[in-house]
Amino acid sequence: MSTDRRDDPPDAFHPDTLAVGFGYDPQSASGAVKPPVMLTSTFAYPSAAAAKQAHRDYFDGAGPGRDAAFIYARLDHPNLALLEKRFAALEGAEDAAAFASGMAAISAILLAHLKPGDSVLHTRPLYGGTHGLLHGPIAGIGVTPVAIGDALDPASVAEAAEAASRHGPVALIFVETPANPTNGIADIALIARTADTLAERQGGRRPLLVVDNTFLGSLLQAPLAHGADLAMTSLTKYAGGHSDLIGGAVSGGRAMIGPLRRLRTLLGSHLDPFTSWLALRSLETFPLRNRRANANAAIVASFLRDHPKVASVSYLGFLEAGTPARAVFVRQCSGAGSTFSFRIRGGEAEAFAMLDRLQVFRMAVSLGGTESLICHSATTTHYSVPPEIRREVGVDDATLRISIGIEHPDDLVADLASALDALP
Ligand SMILES: *Cc1c(COP(=O)(O)O)cnc(C)c1O
Numbered sequence: 001m002s003t004d005r006r007d008d009p010p011d012a013f014h015p016d017t018l019a020v021g022f023g024y025d026p027q028s029a030s031g032a033v034k035p036p037v038m039l040t041s042t043f044a045y046p047s048a049a050a051a052k053q054a055h056r057d058y059f060d061g062a063g064p065g066r067d068a069a070f071i072y073a074r075l076d077h078p079n080l081a082l083l084e085k086r087f088a089a090l091e092g093a094e095d096a097a098a099f100a101s102g103m104a105a106i107s108a109i110l111l112a113h114l115k116p117g118d119s120v121l122h123t124r125p126l127y128g129g130t131h132g133l134l135h136g137p138i139a140g141i142g143v144t145p146v147a148i149g150d151a152l153d154p155a156s157v158a159e160a161a162e163a164a165s166r167h168g169p170v171a172l173i174f175v176e177t178p179a180n181p182t183n184g185i186a187d188i189a190l191i192a193r194t195a196d197t198l199a200e201r202q203g204g205r206r207p208l209l210v211v212d213n214t215f216l217g218s219l220l221q222a223p224l225a226h227g228a229d230l231a232m233t234s235l236t237k238y239a240g241g242h243s244d245l246i247g248g249a250v251s252g253g254r255a256m257i258g259p260l261r262r263l264r265t266l267l268g269s270h271l272d273p274f275t276s277w278l279a280l281r282s283l284e285t286f287p288l289r290n291r292r293a294n295a296n297a298a299i300v301a302s303f304l305r306d307h308p309k310v311a312s313v314s315y316l317g318f319l320e321a322g323t324p325a326r327a328v329f330v331r332q333c334s335g336a337g338s339t340f341s342f343r344i345r346g347g348e349a350e351a352f353a354m355l356d357r358l359q360v361f362r363m364a365v366s367l368g369g370t371e372s373l374i375c376h377s378a379t380t381t382h383y384s385v386p387p388e389i390r391r392e393v394g395v396d397d398a399t400l401r402i403s404i405g406i407e408h409p410d411d412l413v414a415d416l417a418s419a420l421d422a423l424p
Contacts, residue, residue, distance in 0.1 A: 015090055015219060016287045023085035037277040038078045043070040075265045079276035084249070086283055087239070091218050091231060093251035097261045098276060102214060102234025103129045104269035105248035109230060110134070110172070112263050113208050116142030118171035119164040121194075123151045123186045125179050125393040127212065128381065134174070144168065151175065151186030152324040157194050169202050175228070176212040177332075181341040181377050181401040182394040183215075183314045187328045192227025214238075217368065219290050220335040230256055235271075237368030240282050241289050247271050247279050289370060289406055290338075296372075296412060297338035297404040303413045304342050309350075309420045311398065315340040338404040339367040341377065347397040350423055351376050355400070357419035360411050367403035372412055374402045 013022070024035050045051035054069040070076055080098055088096035099105040110133065114120065120134060124147040134145045144167035150156040164170045173195060177186035192209055199206035210230045211223035217238035223231040233239060235247035248271075250260055264270055271279070301315035317336035319326040344350055355363055361374045365381050375381060377399045382390055390396065404412065 018086065018089045019286050020284050022089045023082055035079070035082055035277065035280065037273055039273055040077070041073045043072070043077075073273065074268055074270055076261070076270070077273055077276075079273045079280070080271055083271070083276045083280045083283075086280060087218075087249050088251055090283065090286070091224065091251040092222055093224055093231070093253075095254045095257035096249055096251040097257050097264060098235065098271040098279070099248040099250070099264060100269045100271055100275075101246045102232065102236060102248035103133070104264075104267070105232045105234075105250050106130055106212070107133060108260050108263050108267060108269065109208075109210055109232065109250060110138055111267070112260055113172050114138060114141075114143045115171070117168045119144040119146055119167040119169065120172050120174060121146055121148055121160055121164050121170055121207070122174040123148050123176050123179065123184075125182065125184070125389075126174070126176050127180055127214070128384070130174065130176065130212065143171075148186075148191075151177070151184075151191065152328055154190060157190060158197075161194050161198055165198070165201070169205055170198050170207045171205075172208045172210060174210050174212070175223075176215070177221075178215050178316060178337070179393075180215055181314075181339075181381065181399070183316050183340055184394075185316075185319075185325045185328050185332075187324075188223055188226040188228055188332060195227075215339060215367075216333060216335070216337045217290065219287060220294075220337055221333045224252060226332055229253070235279050235282075236366065238290060239286055239368075240279055241286060241368055241370060242282060243364075243366060243369035243371065243373075245275050245278050245282070247275055292406040293338035293368075293404050294335050296406065296409045297340070298336065299409040300402070300404055300412055300416065301336075301340060301342075303416065307417075307420055309345050309423050311343040311345050313340065313342040314394070315342075339401070341395075341399050341401040343396065343398040344400065344420070344423070345398070346423070348376070348379070351398055351400055354419045354423060357422055358415055360407060360415040361402070367401075369403065370406045372403065372405040372407060374400055377401050 026033055029036050054071055057068045083098050084096045122145055146160055146164035148157055148160040173191055175186045175191055195207045195209050209228045211228040213221055213223050213231045214234040214237050230250050230252040232250045235249050301313055304310045305313045319329050361372045364373050365375050377395045378397050382395050
């Protein structure tokens with residue numbers, strides 16, 4: 001199988017259409033309507049001269065492009081190339097690289113762009129893995145992470161940039177928006193302007209602006225269109241969508257993605273052929289699943305907001321008109337997504353009693369699958385976060401995070417209703 005690498009302008013098609021067939025030519029695989037999975041670790045060269053040329057292209061270019069010949073599966077392989085091509089089309093990006101996990105993607109970005117003495121600006125709260133990586137091994141090589149207090153407020157962003165600059169040049173800005181599980185919003189365009197200002201002060205060295213787009217996903221937020229240099233997403237969540245694979249992807253300009261692909265080869269964190277094939281299969285229904293989950297979430301969120309045993313719901317669709325968060329949400333996102341948190345009246349005892357009565361919702365971490373999931377944040381996803389920081393980021397003993405799936409909304413509401421109504 002060779003993937004069809006024609007660079008048709010994908011904007012001629014809707015995401016639903018790109019998701020189903022973009023980048024694959026059946027004639028490249030005996031007419032198979034679906035791409036085969038190519039389980040091979042290495043690729044035979046057609047001639048000695050072609051072997052030399054393949055290595056020259058890979059190692060002497062600006063960075064391996066999507067059109068390089070296949071050499072060895074850790075460098076690139078057909079299922080990976082096809083997934084990357086289709087994912088880039090869905091993201092409206094020039095190029096994309098897929099990794100063994102979302103964290104592998106983040107690791108490659110940080111290792112490619114940070115060196116001892118640099119500082120990093122980041123939004124807060126961060127996904128636990130990202131926080132651990134930045135404040136553990138990355139801080140350990142002499143890079144200083146500095147948090148932005150309020151990523152909607154120009155003065156707060158400028159103040160954090162100032163503080164970070166005192167530790168060394170700001171090499172990278174890591175933005176997670178909306179944040180997990182608070183649904184706090186960061187203004188990507190505002191932070192991109194801050195990167196411009198920093199570039200002037202740093203003799204032209206502009207910090208790389210990276211957005212973790214996992215929480216809403218590619219179909220509801222396009223960070224690259226708002227000034228991000230790289231958009232990363234955990235394919236494990238909405239794009240994979242069936243809670244049966246782990247993967248990650250980064251999209252952006254070709255000049256940015258090539259070096260990440262080369263570093264991925266050194267780290268050994270490519271996505272394997274079968275998982276790439278599975279992820280591509282998942283992309284076909286991504287728009288369909290997303291629409292259904294978003295519609296379900298709006299119904300469930302409204303039900304919870306009106307329930308007497310529920311104290312608050314942090315659903316993006318409920319952001320108050322006239323607030324900065326609402327203004328940025330409207331400009332930056334095209335939907336409220338299907339993962340949010342809510343607080344029930346009471347504390348851990350009431351939360352646990354409710355959880356143990358649910359029958360349709362599965363109690364598990366993660367999000368973005370076909371099935372609805374729920375978990376008690378303080379004792380699961382945020383278990384290792386100190387209580388004072390938990391409070392700061394809006395997680396207390398009454399906080400439950402839910403990810404709404406594609407089941408019938410009436411069954412989801414009935415399940416929550418019977419569990420909540422049984423509370424004293
Ligand atoms: C899950 C997640 C990640 C990490 O992705 P993995 O595929 O689990 O490595 C990163 N950021 C966010 C916001 C996530 O939810």
